[in-house]
Amino acid sequence: MSEVYEQKLKDLLLLAARQNASDLHLAVGRRPTLRIDGNLIPVQQEQILTPEATAGLSMTLLTPDQQAYLAKNKEVDFAYSFEDKARFRVNVYMQRGFFAAALRLIPSKIRTIEELNLPPILHDFTRLAQGFVLVVGPAGHGKSTTLAAMVDEINHSRTEHIITVEEPVEYLFAQDRSIISQREVGVDTVDFHNALRSVLRQDPDVIMVGEMRDSTSISTALTASETGHLVFSTLHTNSASQTIDRIIDSFPAGQQGQVTSQLAATLAGIVSERLVPGINGGRFPACEIMLMTPAIRNLIRERKTYQIDLVIETSLQEGMISLNRSFSDLVRKKKISLENAELYSLNPSELRVLLER
Numbered sequence: 001m002s003e004v005y006e007q008k009l010k011d012l013l014l015l016a017a018r019q020n021a022s023d024l025h026l027a028v029g030r031r032p033t034l035r036i037d038g039n040l041i042p043v044q045q046e047q048i049l050t051p052e053a054t055a056g057l058s059m060t061l062l063t064p065d066q067q068a069y070l071a072k073n074k075e076v077d078f079a080y081s082f083e084d085k086a087r088f089r090v091n092v093y094m095q096r097g098f099f100a101a102a103l104r105l106i107p108s109k110i111r112t113i114e115e116l117n118l119p120p121i122l123h124d125f126t127r128l129a130q131g132f133v134l135v136v137g138p139a140g141h142g143k144s145t146t147l148a149a150m151v152d153e154i155n156h157s158r159t160e161h162i163i164t165v166e167e168p169v170e171y172l173f174a175q176d177r178s179i180i181s182q183r184e185v186g187v188d189t190v191d192f193h194n195a196l197r198s199v200l201r202q203d204p205d206v207i208m209v210g211e212m213r214d215s216t217s218i219s220t221a222l223t224a225s226e227t228g229h230l231v232f233s234t235l236h237t238n239s240a241s242q243t244i245d246r247i248i249d250s251f252p253a254g255q256q257g258q259v260t261s262q263l264a265a266t267l268a269g270i271v272s273e274r275l276v277p278g279i280n281g282g283r284f285p286a287c288e289i290m291l292m293t294p295a296i297r298n299l300i301r302e303r304k305t306y307q308i309d310l311v312i313e314t315s316l317q318e319g320m321i322s323l324n325r326s327f328s329d330l331v332r333k334k335k336i337s338l339e340n341a342e343l344y345s346l347n348p349s350e351l352r353v354l355l356e357r
Contacts, residue, residue: 009060077091104140162204291319
C-alpha cells in the first residue's frame with residue numbers, strides 16, 4: 001500500500017509544480033487542493049481523501065524521526081525535496097484527530113528583484129554594510145521569496161560570509177562570490193535561540209533569520225546589526241508602523257526604552273508586501289517601503305509611530321512608497337483590478353482618493 005501512496009504523492013507534487021501552484025493541501029473529506037494565484041482549486045480528477053489516504057500520504061512525506069516528533073508534538077515543520085524537480089516547505093498536523101498537510105512550493109530558481117516585479121529601491125538594501133532590514137506582511141505573500149532575492153544578489157555581487165537560520169531551510173543558495181552557511185533548526189542547530197546566540201562567533205557579514213519568533217531573536221538581530229553586520233528577517237505584521245510597535249511591545253516595559261534606541265539607530269528599512277491576483281492571472285506585489293531618514297528615526301525614538309504612515313506618503317522623492325500608492329500604480333497600469341486593490345488595502349477610502357487625482 002505504501003507504493004500506492006508514494007505514486008499518488010509523486011503525481012500530486014508534479015501537478016502542483018506544473019500548475020505553478022503556491023500550495024498543496026491534503027485534508028480528510030476534501031479532494032487534494034491546490035492554491036493557484038491565491039485561489040483554492042480542488043483537483044477534480046482525484047478522489048475525496050479518506051482518513052487512511054491522508055495518513056498514508058502524510059507518512060510518505062516523513063522520515064522515522066519526523067514521525068516520532070509528530071506523534072509527540074501533533075505537528076511538524078520540514079523541507080521536502082522531490083526528485084530534484086521541486087522543493088516544498090511542509091507542515092503535517094492533526095485536525096479533529098486526523099492527519100492533514102500543507103505543502104508550500106519553493107521554486108528551485110531564486111528569482112531576481114526585477115523578475116519578481118519588486119521596487120528597484122530594494123537593490124539599495126543589498127549594498128548596505130550593516131543595518132537591520134525587515135520584510136513584513138501576511139503569511140503567503142512573498143516575504144521569503146523577497147528575502148531570498150536580496151540575499152542572492154549579495155551572493156552574486158559581494159565577497160561576504162552569509163549565515164541563514166531557518167526552520168526549515170527554504171531556498172537553497174548556490175554559493176557564488178559569497179560563502180553561504182544555511183543552518184536548519186532541528187537539523188543543524190537545536191533551536192533558534194542557540195543558533196542566534198552562537199552566530200556572532202561564526203564570523204558573519206550578513207545574517208538572515210527566517211522569522212523573528214520572540215524577543216530573544218529580535219534582541220540578537222538588533223545587537224548583530226549594532227556591531228557591524230547586515231541582518232535580514234521577516235515578521236507577520238501589516239505595515240512599517242505596526243512592525244515597529246510589535247518589536248518594541250514584545251519586550252518588558254523596563255527594556256522598551258533601550259530597544260527603542262537600538263531600533264532607531266540600526267533599522268535600515270522595512271518592506272511591507274502583499275501579493276494581489278492579476279487581471280490576466282498571476283499575482284503582483286504591492287509594497288510599502290519605509291527608509292530610515294532623520295524624521296523616521298526621531299519618530300521611533302519619541303514613540304510617535306502613528307505619524308510614520310504620513311511621512312512615508314509624503315517622502316516619495318526619498319524613495320519611500322506607501323502601500324496605497326503601490327496599489328494605485330498597479331491599478332493604473334491595469335495589472336490588478338480596483339476591487340482587488342480595495343480588498344487588500346488597509347485604507348480603501350484613501351486609495352480611491354489617490355486614484356481620483
